[in-house]
Amino acid sequence: MVEPIQTMPDPSTKKVPASGPSTLSVHAGEARVKPGFSITDPIFASSTYTFPDTQAIVDFLEQGQSREEYGRYGNPGERVVEDKLAALDAGEASVLFSSGMAAFVGLLMAHVDAGDDIVFFDECYHRSREFCRRHLTRFGVGFREVRTCDYDAMEAAITPRTKFLISESPTNPQLSVVDIERFAEIGRRNGVLTLIDATLSTPYNVKPLEAGVDFVLHSATKYLGGHNDLLAGAVTGSAELLEPVRNLRGIMGGVNAPHNAYLLERGLKTLALRMERHNANGQAVAEFLAGHPRVQRVLYPGLPDHPFHAIAKQTMRGYGGLVTFFLRDADWRQTAAVIDAVKIPRIGPSLGGVESLIEQPMVMSYWNYSPEERAGFRIPDNMVRMACGIEDAEDLIADLAAALDVAE
């Protein structure tokens, strides 16, 4: 007789007896024995989940059983990814969303009330700040920004109304690195929740929860998925603080379809391997650019002259694949000419995938702002942002060298 297919993994088999980033990437969150004895998690292409009889529904509701009910509240593949991410982030729990922004909006909507206010470091992702400035303010939630890594200014901005301190680390595209322990300590001392958007660092390079923050957020669209083929987001933290976030997600509906969750789980398997290469490529490309006569300046936390190199070295395993540089004596068109001359990186927004991407932030993200506003955002016309993929560093460097020559 054929064994019946198990409908749910047995949670008791999920604990992985190791904590290395690669072992966790491959195994954490997964049941050891899976439906059909498959080594990979199946994709349950299902919008609803059935009960054998009415008593089973009553038992489910009364005993808080761990099983699925309806697709808007999650699906089995999504739970596996959540458990894997919680293990990678060294957090109790993780809630997955359909995009990084859905995770950000879901987290804040679950935790802020009218009359609260939020303090940001000013280099945070512009859509995150826009959500607070343009939308949360409509519900009576205040919004302030202080200069990134100015901890005294952040502390001074805290009032009895302040509910959240928010930063990214590293920031994008300036690549400022936050002293996360110090940031978390300011929050704790003032009774304010802290959130680090760690999209650019990933749990491979940094573990903000271990440094004491309350929440860590990821756009899983970037390094976690890693293949430029999906959108997803996640927030990790304590089970208690995430309970209202999960509840609100079930109401707002920003879940991942089962196929998307599978792609993310598959991408996560190689997170540690890919990050090693992204880190190595970022460092090699940054060092090459720093020595090039047409490059005025390079921002990369792994370079000794980076303003936050010391804290980065102390707190990060590696510095990621994003490299920001400025062309010497170049206006926006001369800068664009270099971008148009590269042959390996593709031109476009985003980062964190196996394919390298290159862009000019002034054009890609800030075209509709005035020169004064761009100066305020610290986005000059000659700034280039390269998101190194996992290609061979020598090829990326040769390609950049040729582009810097051709476009001269």
Ligand SMILES: *Cc1c(COP(=O)(O)O)cnc(C)c1O
């Ligand atoms: C891309 C990004 C986001 C938004 O994530 P989506 O998945 O695109 O919604 C948030 N924060 C950072 C740092 C990002 O790079």
